Amino acid sequence: MNRDCIVVTGASRGIGAAIALALAEQGHHVICLSRSGAVPAYPDAPAEVAARWVGRQADVTQPQALLAAFRNLSENGWRITGLVNNAGLHIDAPSAELSLDQWHQIMDINATSVVSTCQAVYPHLVAAGGGVIVNIGSFFDKLGVKRNLAYCASKAAVGAITRCLAVEWAGKGIRVIDVAPGYIQTDLNADAMAPEGPLRAYLDKRIPGRKPGTATDVGALVAALFTPAGNFLTGETIYVDGGQAIAH
């Protein structure tokens, strides 16, 4: 008998791990796909929640590896009903000096891989009678940010990819949503965003609620999109930035 699962890319740490936690808490089996294949490192997670994580290794920039990973899941009795494209990369550099290699590296992982992962999952979602794809974008998608030329362009592409697939695949029962976080505190940037950290004074001025978001905030929102709350929602970009991008 097939077991239903949701694939989350980049679930080994950071925001992806929090998404995997929220989905598993909701009762979903979660395929945690990354280059390491590690499952989230939450030592306090209840055993029945951790038991719903299954690690799988694949590099999202390698379309053949993605196709093989999805095929392997299917051959092992998993029915894929959802996908969260979370794996991503941030590089900042002055725009005049950004190398085209860096540009392609960012576009490959943040935008092109979203296309190839969606293409790889498509036949599985169709076979399942439909499903949900959540792409993790960024509120930088509509901002002009110094030293972030490639990152901003890649996340704007995620919004466009989301809209196109949402319209084209709606007839197959597939919904596609872009969740676009603002500043989110994770292990990697915790020092910079800590109350005495170098970014904190800036964030206190810019975010109306005077604090960054957490990976848990993003995980809870993404998990909600896999409930009936999301039934009539598709193609949209949902900003989860504490109002930063709309604040004067």
Ligand SMILES: NC(=O)c1ccc[n+]([C@@H]2O[C@H](COP(=O)([O-])OP(=O)(O)OC[C@H]3O[C@@H](n4cnc5c(N)ncnc54)[C@H](OP(=O)(O)O)[C@@H]3O)[C@@H](O)[C@H]2O)c1
């Ligand atoms: N943190 C923020 O403030 C923030 C704000 C807005 C948007 N975002 C977006 O949220 C997403 C997650 O960000 P994060 O800060 O949580 O990132 P992170 O902590 O750097 O984690 C990245 C995850 O992606 C995986 N990964 C990286 N390259 C991969 C590849 N080629 N193939 C497969 N997996 C790969 C990593 O695992 P392996 O190393 O094991 O492969 C890891 O699990 C990204 O799309 C990012 O742009 C983050």
